[in-house]
Amino acid sequence: MNAASPASDSASASAYHAALERLFARTGGAWRLGLDRVTELLARLGDPHRRYPVFHVAGTNGKGSTVATLDAILRGAGLRVGRYTSPHLVDFAERVVVNGEPMTHAAITEWLVGHEPLLTELGATFFEATTAMALSYFAAQQVDVAIVEVGLGGRLDATNIVQPVAAAVTQIGFDHLEFLGDTLEAIAGEKAGIFKSGAAAVVGDTRPGIRDLLQQRAEQAGSAPVLVTGRDWQVEEIVVDAQGTSFTLTVDGVTRRLTTPLVGQFQAHNTSVALALLRSAGGRWADIEREAGRYLPSVRIAGRFHRTPPWLFDVAHNADGAATVVANLLSVGAPHPITAVVCVLRDKDWRGILQAVARAAERIIVTMAPTAPANRTWNLDDVMDWAVVEGLPVVRRDDFGTALTEAQVGAATVLVTGSFHTVGDAMERLQVDPLAR
Incomplete structure (x- = not known):
């Protein structure tokens, strides 16, 4: 044939x-x-x-x-x-x-x-x-x-x-x-x-x-x-x-x-x-x-504490999930410095997620995942205003590709989290197969 x-x-x-x-x-x-x-x-x-x-x-x-x-x-x-x-x-x-x-x-x-x-x-x-x-x-x-x-x-x-x-x-x-x-x-x-x-x-x-x-x-x-x-x-x-x-x-x-x-x-x-x-x-x-x-x-599960060093992918789309990711990072002794790339849908508790991530990451890059639904994207102006008041180590990169590229600079571990869209878009750009064993 x-x-x-x-x-x-x-x-x-x-x-x-x-x-x-x-x-x-x-x-x-x-x-x-x-x-x-x-x-x-x-x-x-x-x-x-x-x-x-x-x-x-x-x-x-x-x-x-x-x-x-x-x-x-x-x-x-x-x-x-x-x-x-x-x-x-x-x-x-x-x-x-x-x-x-x-x-x-x-x-x-x-x-x-x-x-x-x-x-x-x-x-x-x-x-x-x-x-x-x-x-x-x-x-x-x-x-x-x-x-x-x-x-x-x-x-x-x-x-x-x-x-x-x-x-x-x-x-x-x-x-x-x-x-x-x-x-x-x-x-x-x-x-x-x-x-x-x-x-x-x-x-x-x-x-x-x-x-x-x-x-x-x-x-x-x-x-x-x-x-x-x-x-x-x-x-x-x-x-x-x-x-x-x-x-x-x-x-x-x-x-x-x-x-x-x-x-x-x-x-x-x-x-x-x-x-x-x-x-x-x-x-x-x-x-x-x-x-x-x-x-x-x-046992394997895609997008949940999925490690492809230096990358670590976890969907963590609520505050409890983000807290669990942080606890897991501490348990496995993930190498520092840690940079997190985060995009959260606006109807989720993005404040709770960012507060949890900040307990482990030296730097957080907030961005926009390309496939996030337009009617559910978070407002990065609001995010940055809040992060400044909270004193969190957050920087803004609207372009998703730029966020991924900059995240690797000086980081021993790069955490990608916040939603299925965020993790999926990153895996696709980085050519990571979510079903690979």
């Missing part, structure tokens, strides 16, 4: 980008949460999501790490695993992955073009269309199991169409307040909407009040069994270093020492949630959990 000609490659790339442009156009206007459209859409597609078991994961912080850990364990056990996450860093195809391989551009183009009339007829949103594509692709690829990450909230998120074998809610934080509520309790209530009757539930938040609320919601939903951190398992003796995070996990009086290559105190808890998902599902899943220590070394 002859290799594709440059002209055909160009035509394929053009068709892919055109299909994505039409898909992203579906993000226009107000968010339209709810399950009616995606239910009808998947019904018209033959309900592909019912052809394989699903693990469902929600949470403000930690869900990405939990998904990545579960993916590594299940693949290590020899299963064919579909993984659906959002958003992407560099390429849209990162969202839909089977056994570590992203959905091909050709397959994405074919699905979007082929189903565009149906998507338009039903008024499907960007995320509903993408979710339906992912769930259909997993069926076509005959996966043994899929891991599905919630996009926004839980109760009304398009992914809540799945009937999982087990669902987990990780740590709750303040995010998307306009949709989920302005208290941790309200946000937790929305995320608890993924708990379903007859499916196992895992409560991963470590704070007693939120943990109790999530447990109550799971029991009210008819979930069984319900496993709760601190009650049904304990995580202790956490040690973080440059090689990862080790900890002691105790379940039913049995103690194991486990290590994940993910760096950070809370990665011990995220790992424990992934293991609890397997235990709660029982049967063959619980059998896999007992061997999980063998598979943890292969």
Whole structure:
């Protein structure tokens, strides 16, 4: 077979980008949460999501790490695993992955073009269309199991169409307040909407009040069994270093020492949630959990304490995430001086993020990520006025490429953080593959 000609490659790339442009156009206007459209859409597609078991994961912080850990364990056990996450860093195809391989551009183009009339007829949103594509692709690829990450909230998120074998809610934080509520309790209530009757539930938040609320919601939903951190398992003796995070996990009086290559105190808890998902599902899943220590070394997660010296990438799009990055920098002894390149979306707590980053970085360069949505870009005049009053070591470089170039001058470590757009744009310019092992 002859290799594709440059002209055909160009035509394929053009068709892919055109299909994505039409898909992203579906993000226009107000968010339209709810399950009616995606239910009808998947019904018209033959309900592909019912052809394989699903693990469902929600949470403000930690869900990405939990998904990545579960993916590594299940693949290590020899299963064919579909993984659906959002958003992407560099390429849209990162969202839909089977056994570590992203959905091909050709397959994405074919699905979007082929189903565009149906998507338009039903008024499907960007995320509903993408979710339906992912769930259909997993069926076509005959996966043994899929891991599905919630996009926004839980109760009304398009992914809540799945009937999982087990669902987990990780740590709750303040995010998307306009949709989920302005208290941790309200946000937790929305995320608890993924708990379903007859499916196992895992409560991963470590704070007693939120943990109790999530447990109550799971029991009210008819979930069984319900496993709760601190009650049904304990995580202790956490040690973080440059090689990862080790900890002691105790379940039913049995103690194991486990290590994940993910760096950070809370990665011990995220790992424990992934293991609890397997235990709660029982049967063959619980059998896999007992061997999980063998598979943890292969865990990888794009854009989360992702190290390519001198660069260190972490999306850290809220103050809690930024504080975690700083703690991890201290734990691994990242070489100084540290320069941080930061761009935060205006609806995020950029003040809290910059205050956290300033605890580790000798210099902070604030900039504008090229792909940041125009209606959500932060105002650098406001940022600089505030930084001067706070006495933070902040300089402004509006051009993103200039910020990356200057960041390397005199720095032993360059941290890129603030949003998926910031990290993804930097990885693309620096030619760092987010899915590389």
